[in-house]
Amino acid sequence: MGDWRIANMEKYTEAILLRICEKLQLTPSLYQQANDRYKTITDTLRKDEAFRNIDLSMYPQGSFRLKTTVKPLNGNEYDLDFVAELPIGTMMTPYDLYDHIARILQNDGVHNNMVELKKRCIRVNYANDFHMDIMPGKLINANTNEIVVPDKDLKTWYHHSNPIGFAKWFEEQAKTQIFFELSEQRRVLAQVEKVTEQEVAKQLEPLRRAVQLVKRYRDVYCDEHKTEPVRSIVICTLMGEIASFMGDTLQIIQSFCQHVNSLIVQNDYRPFEVKNPVVDEVLTEKWKEGTNFQDFVKMMSALSEDIISLRESSINSRINELIKKMFGEEVTNTAINEYASSLTKARLSGGLSVGPKGDLNINGSGVSVKKNTFFGSDNVKS
Secondary structure (H helix, E strand, O other), rough: OOOOHHHHHHHHHHHHHHHHHHOOOOHHHHHHHHHHHHHHHHHHHHHHHHHOOOEEEEEEOOOHOOOOOOHHHHOOEEEEEEEEEEEOOOOOOOHHHHHHHHHHHOOOOOOHHHHEEOOOOEEEEEEEEEEEEEEEEEEEEEOEEEEEEOOOOOOOOEEEEEEHHHHHHHHHHHHHHHHHHHHHHOOOOHOOOOOOOOHHHHHHHHHHHHHHHHHHHHHHHHHHHHHHHHHHHHHHHHHHOOOOOOOOHHHHHHHHHHHHHHHHHHHHOOOOOOOOOOOOOOOOHHHHHHHHHHHHHHHHHHHHHHHHHHOOOOOOHHHHHHHHHHHHHHHHHHHHHHHHHHHHHHHHHHHHHHHOOOOEOOOOOEEEOOOOOOOOOOOOOO
């Protein structure tokens, strides 16, 4: 089979994966709604007498901050994480802050019946959209953004964290590598113009999609095999360590698989530590318990095999079945139908083209595909 055929199938696969990511992430309206609601909560807390002389801040962390949100399986709402942060110097502790947040939101006339008390955070449940987990913390290093938060198991101890620092690390890690790779391409091509931030930002998007898709694969796999999913921060940390961020989404996921499988082999298939790159924290403590690590190894083996099969597939129907298995049938069917619909609309409007290698596209590159006139058109007379 010719290389052009494989390339064409890879473009088709990438188009479907892009649409899946769009369906998994927060819609623009929900994103704005989440922003508005956490700002409302921040204003509500700041107005309370307890914070008259305390500069309380609140900010997003995790997938909401990294723009890698993934809609949970089975129609559940999004889980969005935020930090309510006390400044350095105040006598109030994160445990005190927890109690104040609970008290205020349970009696503010708006969130009263939406508040759920968790071990390390206060959850605010917004019907059918998302729930917001607010973790109380206290800044201990203004230069590094390191904070302490209540430990979920040891009630009198604190756990060190750094959500802002981690998000910065992830993006800087990606940007540095992308800058280097783009510069190397320019050097090989004997081009001297500088790499722009816009080019780097464009390359960051496949990386974010790769994170989304690996997280979604984890959810589908663990739901099917009844195993505990590895933490999202572990996936993001390992993704941030890969050697290359260039290429399409499948190439990045394959690089991720190669990196993680290499670590597994280097450690003789025994649990190894994945550490938070910005704070003294082991992210994989649970790998020492039960079958958690073995379950992760099996998931990575399955993901590696599925990615190879997907990249080698040259028939649409086979690609569709693989993607359904990997990321879920409902979201995949929606993505496939939307892609087919976009091609149909482009063809009918004259915007569908065939590229020099036989690939269909809607960007006007190549020879235009004529409108189908077999089932009625302007050229058919009544």
